[in-house]
Amino acid sequence: MYPFGRVVYVLAHFSKVSETFILREVVALRRMGLSVQVAALHRVHPGGLTPEEEACVREALFVPPLFLPSVLLANVLAFFRAPRRYARAFAQVVGMPHRSLYFTLRALYHFLAVGYLARALSGGPPVAHLHAHFASVQTEVAMGLATLLNVPFSFMAHAKDIYVDANALREKMMAAKFVATCTDYNARHLREICPEIAERVALVRCGVQVEGIAWATPEASCPPLILSVGRLVEKKGHRHLIEACGLLKGLGLSFRCLIVGDGPLRDRLSEEVARRGLDDFVSLKGSLPYSQVEAFYRRATIFALPSLVTEEGDREGLPVVLMEALAFGVPAISTATSGIPELIVDGQTGLLTPPADTQALAMAMARLIRDEALRRRLSRDGRRKVEAGFDLERNAAKLAALFERPIRRRAYPSTAKRA
Structure with missing residues (x-):
């Protein structure tokens, strides 16, 4: 006591x-x-x-x-x-x-x-x-x-x-x-x-409780699964993720993208998915219990969170979902905004792209889908980063x-x- x-x-x-x-x-x-x-x-x-x-x-x-x-x-x-x-x-x-x-x-x-x-x-x-x-x-x-x-x-x-x-x-x-x-x-x-x-x-x-999360070398699911978790608000950058998925589709890549979370932009994002003809590629899953989110982490090939600073100045602190992804061994892609580079060191513990740069985000996701050796290295070093400081x-x-x-x-x- x-x-x-x-x-x-x-x-x-x-x-x-x-x-x-x-x-x-x-x-x-x-x-x-x-x-x-x-x-x-x-x-x-x-x-x-x-x-x-x-x-x-x-x-x-x-x-x-x-x-x-x-x-x-x-x-x-x-x-x-x-x-x-x-x-x-x-x-x-x-x-x-x-x-x-x-x-x-x-x-x-x-x-x-x-x-x-x-x-x-x-x-x-x-x-x-x-x-x-x-x-x-x-x-x-x-x-x-x-x-x-x-x-x-x-x-x-x-x-x-x-x-x-x-x-x-x-x-x-x-x-x-x-x-x-x-x-x-x-x-x-x-x-x-x-x-x-x-x-x-x-x-x-x-x-995050690292000890309770078993790290596993990422295996490419078929098709590769891109996972994003977070509230559906502007600073999370989900619109740019959906646009980037449209570019991946244009490259002829096979993939699935699951966006877990709820928020005020859900209807608008659903409309964006439909407008770009991505219903067979992108799914908005809504808010889910952590046990289901955990299952998605274990299946994911890539974790993507293209955060940005809004016009009113809203921004991330350091998203816990990025820590969770790295703890599970999922290679992560995010942006060099706010405190994110303190966790995601570009090319070492993940990949960083400029905020709101849809082209760069799509290229980073395509790179990880194609490069198994890079995924494995980022998975290993990302987990070590979380263990050391998070x-x-x-x-x-x-x-x-x-x-x-x-x-x-x-x-x-x-x-x-x-x-």
Whole structure:
């Protein structure tokens, strides 16, 4: 049992299929002996979970609709229990220099979750630390809750939350005990935004459980299978993948392309497949349980994710699906955007093409389909890259050490001063 109390993860949705990496991170921390509980604003039922993952979801706290009487009553009680602290938390979250009235009103609305969670977390072991994933409303709730409970908080920055939303990001960073992020690319960006706390910006990869994935030398399926996994949003580049498949068809190559995932662009991408006459080559499979995705990884000849930076600035952090593909031994093709080159080193652990370059993507896929020796080398070296720097347990241990540092200082202040 963790001796210092609970670490509470503050999330917007739990557990989204596209955020399964957070659930796995919580499980890894619990295996290390940390008492970790999730508090989420919205419940999502993904299905296909392991018993350990089911336990995390079952033990999570979920905030009901924020205008229910129970939520409002919890805030009234929180105010009368500690009026000055409640007012300070309110001023901190709502009074930050938000980007616009929309963000101010959003913070005001979600502050109701602070009072509710303060009351809901009052039972059981004491809360020792709060940690949010994504620097958006999750971090705002964690910040207010930390003030109300008088505990430290931290957050993990990813992609859209710091490149598109980026709401009061500097103020959130200044208030946090540490800021974790999944790429060196992000870390440099965050340190430029808030150089005063550069030493508190930590690189913690969103890893995969490498030990649980059996690597296999890739065998070319007949026809070769091109696999892509990810939400159907612009930054994933699926439109360019479909266009590249049209070029492969024009080259006379036999192949199948499976795109796993769901999102707002599904109808448009389906229309693109039909318009290009690719119904016999490209299939959109929708969102699937991980067990089925795993089966596709084991059959895949190539993994392709042609990510890009959108006009509004949205981009990847470092897609976990690329780590999974390399762990399974599937040679991967992606683009030199954001933190992706930290995993995919062109010609060594995979192939990189310029973003939105359909011709280059098609040529890279054709090259891998035809060159078995290259596939085998990339498969071997890609797996080694994941083992060396992207293992889930190793990165979870780094995160656990970051949690413990401020907690130990609070528990043993004299020892902390001597250190």
